[in-house]
Amino acid sequence: MRNVIKVVREALLNNFKELDQWFEKDAALLHFKPERDQWSVREVLEHITLTNYFLLLIINKSTRRALDRKSAGHNVIVPGDYEDKFRQIDVIGSKSFGWIRAEHMEPTGFKEMAEIKALLKQQYAQCMYNLSLLKNGEGRLVFTNMSVNHLGKLDIYQYIYFLTKHIERHIHQMERLEKQFEESMILI
Template sequence: PLLLILFVSCWALAADKADKPAATPKYDAKFGEKYLKDTEKNFLDSFNHLSDAQLKFKPAPDKWSVMEVAEHVTKAEDMFNQMVTEQVMKSPADPEKAKQVEGKETGILEKVPDRSVKAQAPEALKPTGQWKTKDELIKHFKETRAKNIAYIKDHYPEMRQHFMDQPPAGLLDAYQWLLFQGAHSKRHTAQIEEVKADPNFPKK
């Protein structure tokens, strides 16, 4: 249910088979590990140097601060870890479904970070001040992201045989769901940069 609410207005095209570029990447364990590491670095680099005033600045009363965006991403990281390890991978292996999800990686990586399409987060993933300091949040995010990276390393290609169908993203395998979260963190890294670009953003 959380995924349905989180992605219903934003990801309708995310898992579609996008037009393939001339050279399609090899979507394997190495690619997945690197993508999660790269998106982690960019996410953390976007705010780990900011002051408390900068972290708490809100462009408007109804907009999230950088700290709130970071909390949302961290909560989603936990949710995806739980979903993949406790639900998707515990479903019966069904290799025959592989053809149905072939090529969806490109759509995920292109569509999910696209902030021209807006979405509303479910209540469970909205910021509530769960982590009192930036350092606590970063520590927690790093721990969960490390688990997700290790999971790809330890369970690929088995991940390609377990699936979950979540409208509107549709059927994805366990590997693709973790790519989805990497792309989700990339999306919100861009949101953090938007907050920082606000003319009223504190200088320090």
């Protein structure tokens, strides 16, 4: 179990650290849109905060329930195929499948970059705090259904890992936007 928690913690650390670097990029890149209906880097970052917000609502509630169940004497059981689900979640970090997002996770474009950065720092801290509360496997005591890519029931560790893979997916999107931006600058 400690290895799983370490993997999730490292995924959080690496992906949020990567996000932080985008705030140092040139303003022209942050606002660049290759097409009118595409998001800019700035909008992608805002979308990540919105998605994290809704995922953390579930993670926070599940964490409280897991701690209550542990206090009530429930035992943590780890199945032999436990890590298989993490491999299924890894696919989320790529662009290999379609994903229809909910309207409430669409960026408005009105949030300031400083606000987006502060939200991401707060969300990172909240994820790490939840992991610290679930250090003895308690995250296995609560499952929540995840419809994205037919993942099914995820425990809290898997749910937090899903959050990191969603971030990773959008880091790749921002890297593609940066490449398109650079290519457009060459043409000018």
